[in-house]
Amino acid sequence: MITIITHVGLKKGAEPEWDMAMRERLASARQRPGWVGGQLLIPLDGIDRRVIVGTWLTRADWEAWHNDPTFQETRRRLDGLEAESSRHEWHEVIEDVRKPATPLGAAA
Incomplete structure (x- = not known):
């Protein structure tokens, strides 16, 4: 597995619109082969x-x-909301440990 960490600087006041577009992008990624989280x-x-x-x-x-159409469409929207070029860091995952998921509203 690999993890990419991306650092992004946003234009002042663009945060809500950028967050909405990125949420759409992440939702579409869930359907992609190879997506982990x-x-x-x-x-x-x-x-x-x-x-x-x-x-x-x-x-x-x-x-x-x-190449996903949702990725390409959100890329155009996000570009206009970012104050600077984003910075990427690639990492190889050597271990991924998580607590089992608990359904929303369920007692932990």
């Missing part, structure tokens, strides 16, 4: 920044996702 993060010290953590079985799966 992802997170959209807001740094505690930067309301105008985002960190995207995406995990895929292979980098080729991630690259193929870029």
